[in-house]
Amino acid sequence: MSLIDQVIRPDVRAMSAYAVADSEGFLKLDAMENPYTLPQALKVELASRLVNVALNRYPVPSYTNLKAKICRCMGIPEGYGIMLGNGSDELISLVAQACATKDHPAKMIAPVPGFVMYALSAQFAGMEFIGIPLKTDFTLDTEAMLSAIEEHRPAVVYLSQPHNPTGTLFEEKDVIRIIEAMSDKGIVISDEAYQPFAEASFMSKLPVYPNLVVMRTVSKLGLAGIRLGYMSATAELLAEFDKVRPPYNVNVLTEATAEFAMDHIDVFNRQAAIIRSEREKLAQALEKLPGVEVFPSRANFLLVRIPDANEVFEKLLSRKILIKNMGKMHTLLQNCLRITVSSPEENRQFLDQFSACIQ
Ligand SMILES: Cc1ncc(COP(=O)(O)O)c(C=O)c1O
Missing domain, CATH: 3.90.1150.10 (Aspartate Aminotransferase, domain 1)
Incomplete structure (x- = not known):
């Protein structure tokens, strides 16, 4: 061997x-x-900020200033916080790690074709991934999603809003039916990577649905190179996910650049x-x-x-x-x-x- x-x-x-x-x-x-x-003028200003970043120090893992700025710029509801990731790719892996169970694999449901990282994160963490095909016009097959939810009782449902690779924005009423059907089973993650181009979001609905998680990234907004994602949910859920986060997962250059970006949103x-x-x-x-x-x-x-x-x-x-x-x-x-x-x-x-x- x-x-x-x-x-x-x-x-x-x-x-x-x-x-x-x-x-x-x-x-x-x-x-x-x-x-x-x-x-160009902002590039020069950013460079002068980055010169003063302490590269010899670990980041302070609470990321307090950056989180406060993101909360302010991105419409995170009052009383809600965020968790940061090295891209939302990392947040997707961390969610799967936190939800996976050994003896009876926890399940994850998402429409397919969809963003490949959902199924990969499930596989790596030992969750079972169940893909529910979209309709041929790439709209959500809500009835199929709802019956799969009843049958499998997944821990996690992903809905990318808008959806990758189709660009479809699923109907709000359908998403709400799914969140409500999941209320006694698990969480629904609204992955809003493309939110800047959709002008629609479930962020303001966080206080209504305790099983809702809203995930975003700065990648599509123009900062793909710095690798920064964030997600918001109830404090109780974030506290659990935070336990599987590597403490220094967002580096100091990303932190400083993202703070600068929020100042110039x-x-x-x-x-x-x-x-x-x-x-x-x-x-x-x-x-x-x-x-x-x-x-x-x-x-x-x-x-x-x-x-x-x-x-x-x-x-x-x-x-x-x-x-x-x-x-x-x-x-x-x-x-x-x-x-x-x-x-x-x-x-x-x-x-x-x-x-x-x-x-
Ligand atoms: C739906 C969706 N979610 C998450 C991501 C990952 O984004 P990030 O660059 O923050 O890892 C992508 C990237 O293409 C995506 O399409």
Whole structure:
């Protein structure tokens, strides 16, 4: 038996690592990043703050100032706090770690196709993941979700709002039915990674539903590189999740940069507003192209279906344009491509090349 066979879990040996495409030299529209950086004057101001960060010290794990600023800027309800993560990816893993049980694996339910980290976090922590297919128009199959909830009594239900990879914003009344059905069973996590582009949120509903958790990230707002996510819930729930958090999980450079960003949140909000309006323009332009179906999106990306997505994806690659080919992820996504909405110039560049490739 090899060392690897002796040491590494069989399910880990059987899987492949999270693939990130090499994007050097490409127009990068595959990862839902914000195309804008900070204005030059703010970059200089940020640099002068970072110079004074004590790199020789561990962070103070209460992160009091940063948390207070996020609570103020992001509409966290009065009396509610937040827990910070190294990206919301880390929060997703921590939730699974806190909820997993050994003898009768706790269950997690989420609509599929969905964000891969939910199922992965369940697998790594030893929870059972149950994916409930979306309807063919990518709306939520609420009845199927509700009957799976009754059958499996999951500890955790994830609803990404808007949903990745479809961009769909599920109907509020359907989400509420799910939260209510879960009230005697477990928590519902409203993953609002794309909230800046949806202008809709369950944050204000936290005081109404004690089993609701609202998770967010600064990644899509323009700070993907600093890796910072946060989630809010009742103090009792946060206290339990906090027990599995590594104490210094947010580093001092991220902490200082995020505090600076919160002081200048209007800059990021203006960028999000441009992207929302670009999304509408790009969707309209794509809809006019022959054979292109554009699904309604409330996020900073568009999911489209075309007759031969593999061929067009390869052609775009050869023209140095990187988008996401979704077909292999789930049968519902056959011939689907996901495109990040970018600046007016980059969207124009994409549209020109895409139009040429689908001819
Ligand atoms: C729905 C959803 N949740 C969470 C994340 C993770 O975000 P972060 O960059 O904060 O780890 C993503 C990233 O694409 C996402 O699509």
